[in-house]
Amino acid sequence: MNDQPTTPPADDFAASVEAILLASNTPLTAAKICDVTQTTSQATVRKTIEQLNTRYRQQGAAFQIKAIAGGFQMQTLPQFDEVLSRLVQTRKDSRLSQAAIETLAIIAYRQPILRADIEAIRGVACGEVLRGLIEKQLIKIVGRAEILGRPMLYGTTRRFLEVFGLAGLDDLPNVEELRAAAKAAAQPAPQSTKLPDDPDDDVDDEDQDEDLAEDVDGDLDEDSADD
Structure with missing residues (x-):
């Protein structure tokens, strides 16, 4: 040896x-x-x-x-501590809650999608979550549905692709890949993913959509055209 x-x-x-x-x-x-x-x-x-x-x-x-x-x-x-501290703060500001991740995933795979359809899938109101995702520039209003009231349609942005390292929406993993990844991870499922009821549940969805659009800084229609 x-x-x-x-x-x-x-x-x-x-x-x-x-x-x-x-x-x-x-x-x-x-x-x-x-x-x-x-x-x-x-x-x-x-x-x-x-x-x-x-x-x-x-x-x-x-x-x-x-x-x-x-x-x-x-x-x-x-000597790079100061500039890196700004990066760390940016990352903290960009962190997403579980509710935001779930909502973003629904929009990514079902876009363009109505707020009512998102809430039907999640089972809870999502006005505040949508507002937060718009403020983080991960989603935007991409148009209006050609139905009564012309409610807003939501979709993802170029920023969404950058954050998740995607060349385009075609790079999103398919359902089978997601199932395989979930099985491999073998993570225990949370006891409940239901969020507390939104205090504005009784407000009309169309009114909430309008309020959401008004609260977001900038012209969302222009943002939609730019992205």
Whole structure:
């Protein structure tokens, strides 16, 4: 049996260490990196990290590998903290509730769709949810139905495609793919997805749609044409 430490080619090993640290949300010890890369030399791991940091400095990279709590973690340089804090705030502002996700999914797959049809599928009023999705520029009013009262029709926006990494609506996963993904995830179903009753349940749907459109800043019809 060969008791000598095993190490892959230097370039391949450095790339492997870099990939592992980029993918990890927590610091990784040299021993853990050895385990993942199937090498036995912690000294090689530390030397490789030093070499990577030297390369990053020479290239003017915005990140480094830092020793933290007995391990190593990829971090951005301190001078970028301010700009990154704005990104974090933007992400916080963009977070969607479960109700918003459900509503957005219905619109994405059934568009153009009436508010009444969305509420029939979800079983609850969704005026506030629709307003929030419009404010986040994920949905828009795409027209009016040619039925009595000409209620508004809702659809997704270009921003929706950007957020979910889609080239177009044809890239949405089909029903069978969604079922397969749900089965693979094997997540326990929530006890109830029904939301508290909307206090405006008794208000006419058409009136609520009109109020919703008036509350949203900007001309939604122009937004519809632009997207």
